Structure formats: C-alpha cells, structure tokens
C-alpha cells in the first residue's frame with residue numbers, strides 16, 4: 001500500500017496571570033506570570049495536540065478532553081499528549097516532523113528551546129531532529145505584545 005502523508009495544523013491561546021506557573025512544552029519556565037486554563041494551560045502542547053489530531057482527522061483537543069470534565073482539571077498536558085500518541089499508534093500514524101511557533105512578548109524563550117524540544121521529543125518518543133520549537137514576540141503589538149496572553153501554532157506531518 002502506498003504511504004499516506006497527512007498534514008495537521010493547530011492553534012491555541014491562553015491568558016497570562018501573575019503568580020501562575022508558566023509551563024511550555026512540559027517545561028517550567030521562570031517568569032512572573034503563567035498561563036491560565038482548565039488544565040496546566042500549556043499552550044505549546046495544546047497547539048501541537050490540535051495539529052496531531054487534525055492530521056488524523058480526529059477533531060480537536062476539546063472533543064477528546066472536554067474542559068467540562070473534572071478529570072482534566074489542572075491535568076499536565078503531557079498526559080493528554082500521551083493519549084494522543086496512543087491514538088496515533090492505534091491508527092498506525094508516525095510523526096515525520098512537527099514545527100511549533102510560540103508567540104510571547106516575555107520572557108525570552110530562546111534559552112529554553114533546547115529543553116522544550118528535548119521534552120516534547122521524549123513525550124512523542126521520536127528523535128529531537130523531528131521537533132522544532134521557536135518563538136517570536138509581536139513587537140509589543142496587540143494582546144500578546146501587552147503581555148495579556150500567549151499563543152502558539154503548530155504544523156505536523158504524519159505518515160502511515
């Protein structure tokens with residue numbers, strides 16, 4: 001059977017609040033504010049999960065892990081990613097690569113790229129070269145630029 005290649009795209013936004021832990025790609029990043037959400041609000045992993053589900057034709061994160069379900073309250077998003085990996089395996093999909101862009105005015109995220117990449121690759125059980133993580137500010141424009149929140153986009157390619 002011919003190899004099937006599927007693309008997926010994900011996007012997510014979370015609000016920032018002072019005194020919350022900032023968790024991106026499963027890595028805790030020192031900052032005066034963290035993201036707010038029903039789960040740990042890991043905007044990077046949420047965008048990635050939506051891209052993976054999208055590539056598989058499996059809807060989105062809210063379909064699989066509804067925020068009305070108390071089981072997902074404050075859950076580590078890495079645990080949701082682990083469940084998505086099980087769906088990938090069941091459907092025989094393999095990750096070709098993932099490319100993620102974070103949008104955040106502060107803190108500087110470049111010093112954390114390597115740790116996030118390592119963590120995400122480990123969670124997806126792939127070599128680090130299949131994962132790319134980068135970030136941009138929005139030049140102080142808009143709600144990201146004012147530090148009100150962060151956003152992330154992700155694209156993935158899967159094969160089976």
Ligand code: MG
Pocket residue numbers: 012013014037041042043046
């Ligand atoms: Mg989210």
